[in-house]
Amino acid sequence: MPSRPTTAPVRVRVPAKVNLHLSVGERRPDGYHELVNVFHAVDLVDEVDAAPADTLSLGVTGEGAASLPTDGDNLAWRAATLLAEAVGVPAVARLDVRKAIPVAGGMAGGSADAAAALLACARLWQLDVSVDDLVSLAGRLGSDVAFPLLGGTAVGTGRGELLTSVAAPARLHWVFAISDTGISAGAAYGELDRLRDAGAAPSPIGAPEALLAALAAGDVAAVAGRLGNDLQPAALSLAPALRDTLAAGRGALASLVSGSGPTCAFLCEDAAAATVLAAELESAGVCRTARVATGPAAGATVVG
Numbered sequence: 001m002p003s004r005p006t007t008a009p010v011r012v013r014v015p016a017k018v019n020l021h022l023s024v025g026e027r028r029p030d031g032y033h034e035l036v037n038v039f040h041a042v043d044l045v046d047e048v049d050a051a052p053a054d055t056l057s058l059g060v061t062g063e064g065a066a067s068l069p070t071d072g073d074n075l076a077w078r079a080a081t082l083l084a085e086a087v088g089v090p091a092v093a094r095l096d097v098r099k100a101i102p103v104a105g106g107m108a109g110g111s112a113d114a115a116a117a118l119l120a121c122a123r124l125w126q127l128d129v130s131v132d133d134l135v136s137l138a139g140r141l142g143s144d145v146a147f148p149l150l151g152g153t154a155v156g157t158g159r160g161e162l163l164t165s166v167a168a169p170a171r172l173h174w175v176f177a178i179s180d181t182g183i184s185a186g187a188a189y190g191e192l193d194r195l196r197d198a199g200a201a202p203s204p205i206g207a208p209e210a211l212l213a214a215l216a217a218g219d220v221a222a223v224a225g226r227l228g229n230d231l232q233p234a235a236l237s238l239a240p241a242l243r244d245t246l247a248a249g250r251g252a253l254a255s256l257v258s259g260s261g262p263t264c265a266f267l268c269e270d271a272a273a274a275t276v277l278a279a280e281l282e283s284a285g286v287c288r289t290a291r292v293a294t295g296p297a298a299g300a301t302v303v304g
């Protein structure tokens, strides 16, 4: 697709996700698992700037920056390259990623940065591409990359990349207990396979209909009763200390591991209860830090 160079830098803000319902089915021949994945975007955000340049380069600051690659292994870099190849333009930009979403925390931080880089580069290079075009490319970068482009609340099927937005009018107040170590998604799925093969995994959580009805009705108490994550036993097996983290938040409406973990998510009554719980979790020493956030949050958005 033709492009016209621009001199104006572009900033994109992009949300983290928590999985309200993560139903993990059979392992497919390609190694991925068939999912029913209810994604929910929260206002814990990364920012990605794309500025004009003669080559592709990238910098990262903020949460976990020192542990992240700044070359072709960074998902934001890979996103820029994939988009440029897809439309036939040179992959030239200076990308700056400011992270607040924990790295390898089960909140899709790298995926969010990739989604943001797709949108920022599409704008920087003045491409005539739709959000649907970007969603299609996103699925090629990772199972979680498409959702941050949409935000809100959505059901992901297939390996999680086939998205349908759903109604979820109530504001949900969350606390996220962030660990000082990470769990890779591949390790969590592998551990679930191992537990299932050994007959040591709990019954699967099943279909999401009751949760979707509670979300549509805006009934927060009913939502709290229907949260579930088939990967939670795997995350607890890989990081047993998370049991203490979950137990320390028993005053919340509900608690669960976010995605592949190790971040633990606590749904609270209101903003005040969330602030109190975040302080309690930090002083109990069961996490590195606790963050308050609300959802549903908007998807990747050009700001400034």
Ligand SMILES: C[C@](O)(CO)[C@H](O)COP(=O)(O)OP(=O)(O)OC[C@H]1O[C@@H](n2ccc(N)nc2=O)[C@H](O)[C@@H]1O
Pocket (backbone or CB within 6 Å): 019, 022, 031, 032, 033, 034, 035, 037, 106, 108, 111, 141, 142, 143, 144, 145, 158, 159, 160, 185, 186, 187, 189, 231, 259, 260
């Ligand atoms: C746990 C979740 O965060 C829930 O939203 C996602 O399913 C993980 O998504 P992601 O980090 O984007 O994962 P990908 O980069 O697509 O895949 C990483 C690895 O996770 C495992 N994987 C991922 C998605 C899926 N449906 N089944 C899998 O088994 C595979 O071993 C894969 O090699």
Ligand SMILES: Nc1ncnc2c1ncn2[C@@H]1O[C@H](COP(=O)(O)OP(=O)(O)OP(=O)(O)O)[C@@H](O)[C@H]1O
Pocket (backbone or CB within 6 Å): 067, 068, 069, 073, 074, 075, 076, 097, 102, 103, 104, 105, 106, 107, 108, 109, 110, 111, 113, 114, 144, 183, 184, 185, 259, 260, 261
């Ligand atoms: N921009 C990026 N931000 C974070 N991680 C990145 C980035 N680029 C590449 N990575 C790599 O991807 C891995 C997973 O990081 P990420 O923060 O996305 O994990 P996650 O939040 O657990 O993801 P998910 O919830 O999608 O499974 C990290 O180990 C990191 O090395």
